[in-house]
Amino acid sequence: MAVLRHRRPAAGVVGEAAAGRPDAVDQPTDDSVPARLAVSTDPELTGARLVDGTRMDGSPVVGFDVAGLQPDTTYHYAPELDGVLDRGVGGSFRTFPAGPASFLVAFGGCALTGSNTAVFDAIAELDPLLFGIIGDFHYADIDTADVERFHEALDRVLRSPAQSALYRSTSVAYVWDDHDYGVDNADRTSASRPAAMTAYRHYVPSYELGGPSSALHQAFTIGRVRFVMTDARSDRDPSDLPDDDAKSMLGPEQKAWLKDELVRASSSHAVVVWIQPVPWTGRAEAGDDSWAGYSTERRELADLLVDEGIANLVMVSGDAHMVAIDDGTNTNLSDRGRLDTETGGFPLLHVAALDQVGSTKGGPYSHGEFPGGGRFGTVEVIDDGSTVEVVLAGRDWLGDAFVEHRLTIA
Secondary structure (H helix, E strand, O other), rough: EEEEEEEOOOOOOOOOOOOOOOOOOOOOOOOOOEEEEEEEEOOOOOOOOOEEEOOOOOOEEEEEEEEEOOOEEEEEEEEEEEOOOOOOHOEEEEEEEEEOEEEEEEEEEEEOOOOOOOHHHEEEEEEOOEEEEEOOOOOOOOOOOOOOHHHHHHHHHHOOHHHHHHOOOOOEEEEEOOOOOOOOOOOOOOOOOOHHHHHHHHHOOOOOOOOOOOOOOOEEEEEEEEEOOOOOOOOOOHHHOOOOOOOOOOOOOHHHHHHHHHHHHHHOEEEHHHOOOOOOOOOOOOOOOOOHOOOOOHHHHHHHHHOOOOOOOOEEEEEOEEEEOOOOOOOOOOOEEEEOOOOOOOEEEOOOOOOOOOOOOOOOOOOOEEEEOEEEEEEEEEEEOOOEEEEEEEEEOOOOOEEEEEEEEE
C-alpha cells in the first residue's frame, strides 16, 4: 500500500514524502476543491485509477491511501484538482519486492532548512528504492507548541527544487532528531513536542505508529530485510539526569517495542537494519547527548543482542556531521561477551551531513571518520536466496563511494 501527502500553499507547489511510499505532490488550500490522485503503471497515466483524497484534520494537507499495488512495480501518479490533472507535480515510485531481492537504500541527515545542493541530485541519480532521512530534515529549532511554524519549516524544505524532485521519484522514511523536533539536544520535556507530533502526522506518511502522541517508532520489510526505525528525541529523558537504570533515551513503550522487533525480526528475516538518529559508539560520558550519555540503557540493549544471539544486525545512525563505518570492532558494548567470532559486534554506518559543516562524535570507527557536508550513505543488499551480501558505503556529493565495508550473512 502506498501512502502520500499533498499540499499547495499560497506560494505554489511543494512536494512531500510518503512512507511505505513517500512522495511529493501538490495540494489545494480550499476545502471545497476536490482532490484525487491518478495512479498507473503507465508513465502517461493511461487508464489511471483515481483515488479520493482525505483532508488531514486541522491541516492544509490531503492524504491518499493507495491500496492493491503489486510488489516490485513502478507506478506513476499526478494529482487531480477540481477535475484537472496536474502533471507538473506528478512523480513515480517503485513498490518493495517480496522474497529474496537485491536493492539499494540511501540514508542521510542534517540539511540546512530548504537546502538545494547537488547532493540531493546525486542521491536521485543512484535511483535508490528508498531514501531514509535520519533527523535534522530542517534546522528551524522551534521551541514552542506552534504547529504552523512546523508547517512553514516543512514547506520551506519541500519547496527546494532538488529535494522536491528527489521525493517525487523515491520512497521516503523519515524520523526526526533534535533540530527538526525542537531545539538543540531537545528531549521529551520540549515545549515543541505536541506541535511536532501533530505536524509530523499531518505531513509525513509513515508506517503504523503507536498512537497520536507516541514516539515515531515504526518498521517495514523490503525483500528479506527488516528495517526498524526508532525515535531518539520525543520520549527521551533529559541528558543531565543520572546515567542509571531509570534514565532512558527511548522511553518504556518504544524500548519494549524495539526489543520485541529485534528478537522477532532477527529470526524471521535474513537481515535487520536498525535505523536510529544518534551516535552509538563512544566511552560513557555523563550528560552527553548521544548514547554515551545513556550508557546504562545502551548496555541493556547490547546485552539483549548477546543474550538472544542476534548476529544479523546492521545499524545506521546520524546526528554527527560525518560519514563513518565500523565493522563491528567497536559496537558491542555489552559486558556479556561477543556477538560473533570475528569482530564481536555489528556493522554500523553513520550518515551525515547532507548540507552542514563537519563535526565528529563517538568512535572509534574501524574505517575512519569523514566529517563534512555533501555526504550520505548507502546500504546495498545482494540476496540470491541463500546468502545475503550487505555493502555499506559512504558517498560524496557526486554520489561516488569513498569508504566501503562488505559483509556476508548466511
